[in-house]
Amino acid sequence: ELLISQIAAGEVIERPASVVKELIENSLDAGCTHLDIAIEQGGIKRIRVRDDGCGIPHDQLALALTRHATSKVTDLADLEAVTTLGFRGEALPSIAAVSRLTLVSRVPDPAGEGMAWSLAVSGGELSEGPRPAAHPVGTSVEVCDLFYNTPARRKFLRTPRTEFEQIEQTIRRLLLAHPAVACELRHDGRLIQRLAVADHPESLRMRLEQLLGAAFAEQSLRVESVAGELALSGWVLPPALARSQPDQQFFYVNGRLVRDRLLAHAIRQAFADCLHHSRHPAYVLFLELSPDQVDVNVHPAKYEVRFRASRQVHDFIRQALVRRLAQGRL
Numbered sequence: 263e264l265l266i267s268q269i270a271a272g273e274v275i276e277r278p279a280s281v282v283k284e285l286i287e288n289s290l291d292a293g294c295t296h297l298d299i300a301i302e303q304g305g306i307k308r309i310r311v312r313d314d315g316c317g318i319p320h321d322q323l324a325l326a327l328t329r330h331a332t333s334k335v336t337d338l339a340d341l342e343a344v345t346t347l348g349f350r351g352e353a354l355p356s357i358a359a360v361s362r363l364t365l366v367s368r369v370p371d372p373a374g375e376g377m378a379w380s381l382a383v384s385g386g387e388l389s390e391g392p393r394p395a396a397h398p399v400g401t402s403v404e405v406c407d408l409f410y411n412t413p414a415r416r417k418f419l420r421t422p423r424t425e426f427e428q429i430e431q432t433i434r435r436l437l438l439a440h441p442a443v444a445c446e447l448r449h450d451g452r453l454i455q456r457l458a459v460a461d462h463p464e465s466l467r468m469r470l471e472q473l474l475g476a477a478f479a480e481q482s483l484r485v486e487s488v489a490g491e492l493a494l495s496g497w498v499l500p501p502a503l504a505r506s507q508p509d510q511q512f513f514y515v516n517g518r519l520v521r522d523r524l525l526a527h528a529i530r531q532a533f534a535d536c537l538h539h540s541r542h543p544a545y546v547l548f549l550e551l552s553p554d555q556v557d558v559n560v561h562p563a564k565y566e567v568r569f570r571a572s573r574q575v576h577d578f579i580r581q582a583l584v585r586r587l588a589q590g591r592l
C-alpha cells in the first residue's frame with residue numbers, strides 16, 4: 263500500500279510546487295477566504311499551507327490521508343459534473359508517502375467549544391496522533407523533507423531558488439482565478455507577496471499587477487463575451503504590446519487552468535486575423551461552459567481538456583478575441 267502511494271506520488275508529485283498546488287487546491291475546495299503560505303528552502307525543507315476553510319472533522323483526519331478517500335465525489339454520476347479542483351483522493355496520501363506531513367484541522371462549531379486535532383505521518387506511516395492542538399477554524403498542512411525516503415526522486419530537485427520560482431508560478435496560476443481569496447506568501451521567513459481580496463475593478467487591477475506586472479495590468483484589454491452557453495472573460499494584451507514571455511498565458515476552463523492546443527490555436531488565429539503574428543500572446547482568459555460539455559477527467563498533472571463541441575468552442579474564442587482586439591481601448 264505504501265509502495266503504491268509512492269508510485270502514485272511519482273505521477274502527481276514531481277517537486278515542491280506540485281505539493282503547493284495540491285494543498286492550495288484543497289484549501290480552495292474547502293471554501294477558504296485566506297491562505298497563509300510559508301516556504302523554506304524552495305519548499306525542499308518545508309511547505310506549510312494554512313487556510314480558513316471548512317476544516318476536517320476529527321474522525322476524518324486519518325481518512326483524508328487514505329488513498330481514494332475523497333469527500334468530494336460520492337458516485338460515478340458526480341464525476342460528470344466535478345466542480346471541485348480535486349476529486350481523486352490521491353494527493354494527500356501521495357504527499358504523505360514521500361515526506362513528513364502534519365495535518366492540523368478544526369471545524370466550526372456553534373458552541374465554540376470544539377478544538378483542533380493534529381495528526382503526523384512519516385513516509386506514509388502514522389507517527390503521532392490524532393491529538394488535540396491549537397488552531398483556528400480551518401486547516402494547516404505542513405510538509406517537511408520532501409522525498410527524504412525516495413532518494414532517486416530527491417536527486418531531481420533543483421536549487422531552492424528554482425524550486426521557489428516554480429512555487430510562485432503555481433500560486434500565480436491559482437490566485438489569478440480566485441480573486442476573492444487573500445493570500446500571504448513567505449519564503450525563509452521573508453514576506454514575498456500579500457494579495458488582498460480583489461472584489462472590485464481597482465483591487466482586481468492591483469492583483470493583476472502583483473501577479474503579472476504593471477505592463478499587463480495597465481495595458482491589457484478587458485474581455486467579456488457570451489454566446490449561448492459559452493462565456494469568455496478576462497484580459498488580453500494587444501499583440502503589439504505582448505512581451506515574449508510564455509509565462510503570461512493563462513487559460514482556465516470552468517476555473518481549472520488548462521494548456522490546450524485547440525485553445526492556443528484559436529487565440530493565435532485571432533491575433534493573425536488582426537494582422538499580428540505575436541509568438542507569445544499574453545492573456546488571462548476564463549472560459550465557462552456547461553460541465554457536461556467538457557471532459558476534465560484526465561491525468562491530474564497534465565492540463566488537458568476535451569470539448570464535446572470543439573469546433574464551436576474554437577470559433578467562439580477566436581471571434582470574441584478578434585472583436586475585442588479590433589475595438590482596442592474602450
Ligand code: ADP
Pocket residue numbers: 284288289291292313315316317318326327331332333334347348349350351352353354355400401
Ligand atoms: P481530493 O482533493 O481529490 O478529494 P486529497 O487527497 O487532496 O483528495 O484530499 C483528501 C480529502 O481530505 C479531501 O477530499 C478533503 O475531504 C480533505 N481535505 C484535504 N485538505 C483539506 C483542507 N485544506 N480543508 C478541508 N478538507 C481537506
Ligand code: MG
Pocket residue numbers: 284287288347348349351353354
Ligand atoms: Mg485535492
